[in-house]
Amino acid sequence: MTFEKIIENIDTLPPLSNAANAVRSMYASGLEIMSVPSLVRVLESDAMLMANLLKVINAPFYGLRQKVLSARQAVTLLGTHRIYMFVVKYSIDETLKADTSVYGFDTKQFNELCHLQSALMFQWYSRVNDSEVKLLSQLALIMESGKLLLANEVKKSDYIGEFRKAFNECEDIDKFEKELLGISTYRISAELFKHWNLEEHYVNTLLALDYDEEKLKEINFDLKKYRNLIDIIRTAINVKEVLSEDSILKASKKVARMGLSKGIFEETANKIKDAYFN
Template sequence: MNSRSIVNHINALAPLLDTTQMIRKMFEDGAENVNIIILVEAIERDAVLSLNILKMINSPLYCFPEQITSISQAINLCGIHAMYGFIVYYSIEFSIVANLRPYRLSNTKFNDISHMQCILMNKWYSKVDLHDAQILTPLALIMESGKLVVAQEVVHETTIKEFINGIKNAVNISVYENSLFGTSSYYISGLLFEHWHLDQLYVDILKGLDFEHGVSPIISHYIDILDAVRTAVNVSSIFTEDSINEAAEIVSEIGLDVVHFKSVCISIKETYLKNHS
């Protein structure tokens, strides 16, 4: 297993679902220019997509006081940017069916982690900079997608036990991934997004997340924000005391309120534990 086999794997992937491609084009000129009525109609024409979006949004993790029963209601509550993230997330999940056992996870737990990263980004950073939070919230939801490709590759190469042992003992999963195939799963997420012609901004952020060389100041800033989120909650640490403290150090280094960040982390953790006790 090496970076070339992963690139070949990605290049062989089919395009995202037709509805997702159509909606992606709606967002090309910016979310602020999307006609919400047309967006709702496009989503609702795809009954399976609609059903899965509502299923995601009605997860106890999102703490909505009542059942969300329509796409228009979901957009009103979550916002158009988050809706874009849900759409892409479902399409990726549909396109790459993977067993996450190599990462010592069930697929359900992997989904929970992705959604908690999304929730943390939204609840934390929307109080800091709403505009940037709207940009980064969908990315927080889908940034772990590269692990689906890695998991498929590991299973295909029948190196599951070796990989699991490596993950179990790794201090940093990205460093371990890089030692095996010369890149990280976040960079692979960037390659995936490039393959599917998703937002170039997302591609640049993901490629720079573990390999931050020569990026622009704004990309560097976004990388720091995303780094705090993925440090607090990830496939090996779900809001542990150590992971929250390590993430808080990143938050402090970029000059933001550590107390607020930690309180959001603890709140999400409590909700998660309450629903998994």
């Protein structure tokens, strides 16, 4: 298994679903002119998509004060930008259909992990910079897509046991993945997003997660900031630790290095942790 082989497989992947492409077209036209009735019709045209959407957004960690029962209500409460990314996430999952048990998570748990990452970004960073949180919470929701592709490759191989053992023993996920492939799965996510023509800023931010310190010095301020914010979320919630006391502490130290409030971050992370685990 090599990075080149994975890239070859990406090139053969089909396009995202009709629903995802329809919503992406609306999104590309601009949120300010996106037709809510048209968006609702797209959601209602796919029963499985709608059922999945309602199940996810009614989870306690999303913090909604009322139960969402319809597509229109979902769009009204969450906004078009978050609905757009939910649809893209569902389409990616359906296209890749990965067995994530190699990471010790079943499919439902892995999906919840991704939604927890997005929820943490949205609930925390909306208290810091409301104008940037939409983009970042969208990316947080789908940034682990590369792990789905890697899981598929591992399941097809004859060294599943070796992978699980090495993964369970590793302390640094990125280091483990780079020793395996030469790159992390965030680079694979970036290549997936290129294949599906998703937003360029998603691709660039994920690529920056693989940069060394020297290359990070060369990128612009905004990209470095987005990269560091995404790094905070993946530190707090990842396939080794989901909002553990240690992972929240490590993430909050990175928050402080950005000159942001550790208190606000830790309060938000612990609130989501309580809602998810209790």
